Amino acid sequence: MEAVASAGMEPGIGSESASKVTPFLLRRADSMCARRLAKSVLGGERSSDPVNRSRVRDAFLAAARDAHAELRKPEPAHFAGIGTDLVPEEQRVLAQASHWYLALFGDRAARYADNGLDQPTYSRRLDMRLGGWVDLTVVGEAGDKELRQFNLWSQQSATDDPLDHDAVKAAVLRLAAWAGDAPLRVVWADLVRGLASECIVDLRRDGDLAELRSWLDGRVEVVRRRIATPAAHAGADCDGCTFVAACPEHPTGAHFSSRRGDVVPGIVSLTPTSLEAWHRCRREWRNRKLLQIPHSDGDGGTAHGQQVHDILRFVHQQGSCRDGNHVEGVLADHGFDDPRLLDEIARHTRRCPEGAESLGHEVTHARFHRTPLPLYMATARIDALWHHDGILDAHDYKTGRRWSDRVSEDRQARVQAWVLAPLAARLGARVRVTFEHLALEIDDDPEPFDPDDDDLAQIEDELRAAAEAMRAEKEFAGIDDRQVCARCGYRSICTDSAAPSEPVWPMVVADDSDDVRGDDEA
Numbered sequence: 001m002e003a004v005a006s007a008g009m010e011p012g013i014g015s016e017s018a019s020k021v022t023p024f025l026l027r028r029a030d031s032m033c034a035r036r037l038a039k040s041v042l043g044g045e046r047s048s049d050p051v052n053r054s055r056v057r058d059a060f061l062a063a064a065r066d067a068h069a070e071l072r073k074p075e076p077a078h079f080a081g082i083g084t085d086l087v088p089e090e091q092r093v094l095a096q097a098s099h100w101y102l103a104l105f106g107d108r109a110a111r112y113a114d115n116g117l118d119q120p121t122y123s124r125r126l127d128m129r130l131g132g133w134v135d136l137t138v139v140g141e142a143g144d145k146e147l148r149q150f151n152l153w154s155q156q157s158a159t160d161d162p163l164d165h166d167a168v169k170a171a172v173l174r175l176a177a178w179a180g181d182a183p184l185r186v187v188w189a190d191l192v193r194g195l196a197s198e199c200i201v202d203l204r205r206d207g208d209l210a211e212l213r214s215w216l217d218g219r220v221e222v223v224r225r226r227i228a229t230p231a232a233h234a235g236a237d238c239d240g241c242t243f244v245a246a247c248p249e250h251p252t253g254a255h256f257s258s259r260r261g262d263v264v265p266g267i268v269s270l271t272p273t274s275l276e277a278w279h280r281c282r283r284e285w286r287n288r289k290l291l292q293i294p295h296s297d298g299d300g301g302t303a304h305g306q307q308v309h310d311i312l313r314f315v316h317q318q319g320s321c322r323d324g325n326h327v328e329g330v331l332a333d334h335g336f337d338d339p340r341l342l343d344e345i346a347r348h349t350r351r352c353p354e355g356a357e358s359l360g361h362e363v364t365h366a367r368f369h370r371t372p373l374p375l376y377m378a379t380a381r382i383d384a385l386w387h388h389d390g391i392l393d394a395h396d397y398k399t400g401r402r403w404s405d406r407v408s409e410d411r412q413a414r415v416q417a418w419v420l421a422p423l424a425a426r427l428g429a430r431v432r433v434t435f436e437h438l439a440l441e442i443d444d445d446p447e448p449f450d451p452d453d454d455d456l457a458q459i460e461d462e463l464r465a466a467a468e469a470m471r472a473e474k475e476f477a478g479i480d481d482r483q484v485c486a487r488c489g490y491r492s493i494c495t496d497s498a499a500p501s502e503p504v505w506p507m508v509v510a511d512d513s514d515d516v517r518g519d520d521e522a
Contacts, residue, residue, distance in 0.1 A: 019043070020120050020129040023166040026219035029226055033237035035247065038230035041223060047242040048257035049265040052291045056090050056152050059083040060097050060191075061135060068112040068138055074102055087286075087476075089293050092493040096505050097152055097191035103508045104189055104196050110138035110146065113178070121174040126220055134171040137178065145178065146185040147171055151192070153292050158195040162188035163212075166219075173212050176203050192294050194506045238366035239269050239379045250368035256375050263290045268376040268467040272412030275466060279411065283478040285470075287490050295489035296503035305399040308344055308438060309383060311336065312397060313361040316384065321349045344399065344438040351395070351436045351445070356388035367419045369464060376467040380412075380419040391432050392424040398437045407435050407449035417451045418459040431456075 019041045029037060039046065059082050067078035079098035083091050115137050120129035136148040149168050162168045168188050175184065181204055189196040203209045234249035244253035244267060256266035263286070278285040287293045311330060312321070319326040327345055331337070366379040384395040394416055407413045413433045424431045433449040451459070478485070478496025485491050485499035492501040 017043075018122060018127060018129050020131050021220065021223055022130075023132040023170045025223065026170070026216075027166045029219060029222040032226075033233045033235065033241070034226045034230045035232035036237050036241050036243055037223065038227035039243040041227055044243070045245065045255060047244070047255045047266045049240075049242055049267075050258055050263055052263055053153055055086055055291070056083070056093050056097075056293075057133070057135075057150070059086060059090075060094055060101075060150070060152065063098070064101065064136055065112045065114075068110050068136075071109055071111040071139075071141065073109045074106055076102060087291070088495045089287050089296075089490060089493045090291065092296065092503070093152060093192065093293060096503070096507075097150070099507065100189070100191045100194045103194065104191075105148070108140060110140050113137045113139050113145070115175065115178050117174055126216075128220060130170055130174060130216070132167055132170045132174075134174060137175065143182075144185060145182055146187065147175060148187045148189065151188070151190040153192075153294050155294070156190065158190060158193075158197065160197050162186050162197045162199055163201070169212055169215055172201055172203075173216060179203055192505055194508070234366045236364040236366075236379065236381070238368075238377055239271065239364075240265070241377070242267075244368060244377065249366070250377075252370040253368050254370055254375060264471055264473070266375070268374060268470050270376050270378040270415065270463055270467060272380055272415045275415055275463075276412055278466060278470065280484060281479040281488065282473060283476045283494060283496055284488055284490060286473075286476040287494070293490065296493045296505060297489050297491050297501060298504060305397075307336070308341065308399050309362065309397055310334075311341065312345065312348060312384070315345065316358065316361050321345060321352050322354075340440070343440055347438050347440070348397070348436055351434075352384075353386050353388050353393060356386035356393070359385040359387055359392075361385075365419050365423065367422060369460065369467075372464065374464070374467045374471050376463060378415055378419050378463060380416040382416065382420070385420075387427060387429060390429050392420055392427060392429040393432045393434055394420055395434045395436055398435050399439055401439075402437055402442050402446065404446055406447045407433050408447075408451070408455070410435070410446075410449075413449050414451075414459045414462070417449060418456055418463065421451075421456050 020043070021041055025032070025037060025040055063079050063082040064074070067074040076098075079101070082098070083094040086094070115134065117134040120131035122129050134147070135150050138146050138148065140146060147168075149162065149165070149171055156165065159165075163172070163186065165188055168186060172184065172186060183200050183202045185198060186201050187196060187198040201208050232247050232249045238250070242255075244250055245255045247253045258264060258266045269289070274285060274289045277288060311334065314330050314334065315321050315327055318330065321327060327342070331341065360382070361384050362381060363385060364379055364381045366377060369376050369378065382394045383397045386393040386395065396413065396416070404410060413435070417431050417433050420431050431451055435446055435448075437445050478494055480496050480498050482498040485494075485497045488494070488497070488499070491497045491499045492503045
């Protein structure tokens with residue numbers, strides 16, 4: 001077939017040892033740690049950890065494929081009782097996904113077509129395997145072929161063109177053999193938020209095929225350039241990396257695989273945010289960190305805090321916070337006309353170490369722990385990192401209330417201090433963690449944390465104990481505290497919630513209406 005030959009994709013053909021890329025790797029190729037990228041593409045020894053996102057996906061797709069085992073329209077009965085072996089929060093996501101699948105596709109009779117794409121597709125032209133999930137392929141009553149690609153967890157932006165999503169582009173290229181000479185209907189659907197877009201792709205047309213091939217070629221070229229010099233870079237990519245052994249950034253690194261059926265990875269990942277969630281509510285920690293379940297409720301309003309962080313990063317990257325004209329220009333360039341924000345920046349300026357060497361803004365550092373077991377990787381994102389007067393000074397911007405008089409009492413600050421200790425040692429400096437409270441109603445900042453060696457050793461033991469408890473946890477019971485539950489992003493779908501509510505996920509009001517609203521408006 002002309003389309004197949006032009007696309008150069010041959011399912012089931014090609015060496016299993018050929019390098020492999022996925023939509024995730026293609027999308028992250030520019031910024032991912034080059035060593036992690038190279039190991040992911042070229043293969044090799046690694047820790048084996050669960051891909052928990054596939055739990056909901058696999059359960060939903062099994063029901064959808066059964067619903068279309070014959071040429072027919074999907075019905076509610078086809079999705080009744082799916083995912084009974086999953087946790088209640090996952091079952092609520094499945095119920096939401098089923099609701100929107102029926103609303104979006106319930107009028108289309110179709111039959112499932114098994115294309116055998118559970119394994120990557122080999123490209124002779126690129127001598128590379130292309131992987132990624134190809135969700136649901138169906139054939140309609142008139143023999144028309146259709147790809148349905150779903151989002152069930154992340155807050156991906158909805159667009160008018162499904163080909164704006166890398167996963168869709170990769171799936172279409174892999175389906176060239178199946179599409180053949182016929183146009184392919186392509187649908188991307190967020191089955192939690194009820195968003196969908198579709199288009200028709202005709203691989204016989206030079207424009208459609210050339211655009212997809214150009215995208216793939218360009219991204220593969222970036223991958224090959226990056227992995228040619230696979231230098232390791234400690235940072236955000238260390239969180240969840242399964243190639244820690246022999247990493248030059250982590251001399252004590254080792255592989256460790258999760259136990260069969262376990263949802264906790266072999267190397268426990270610790271961040272200030274996840275550790276706080278663990279101590280606040282173990283069920284929330286599991287839902288958010290391990291299962292990556294989409295929030296069913298609001299997050300408590302962090303938009304303004306993120307704006308402050310973003311603006312301060314722009315201000316420092318492009319000039320000085322002490323230059324009033326520069327600050328006003330940055331605010332204007334980003335469309336902010338908020339006196340409160342200007343006052344908060346002024347408060348920051350009085351706390352910003354004058355003449356200090358900047359080591360980055362909103363930068364992530366990582367540190368690995370090996371013995372005594374369990375293994376864990378701690379990462380911490382630092383709002384601003386300064387080097388001055390023999391001090392490695394990590395500043396954390398705060399726009400909310402003040403919780404304590406001493407930063408040393410803050411669990412998240414303790415993680416930051418431990419993660420930064422090796423860098424401080426290399427600089428011949430000591431660590432300090434400073435909280436800058438920028439809210440106008442707070443008069444003074446808490447006392448900074450200047451940990452000594454004993455403090456750092458104690459923090460390491462605290463983190464090890466937390467990682468050990470995470471590895472041993474089986475029940476993941478909720479906190480059942482109304483004050484805590486009222487701020488949880490899962491309070492409406494958690495069976496242990498002491499603050500019951502309805503999900504903010506949108507729902508169709510009636511089967512014969514185009515109106516859509518959130519459950520909280522019903």
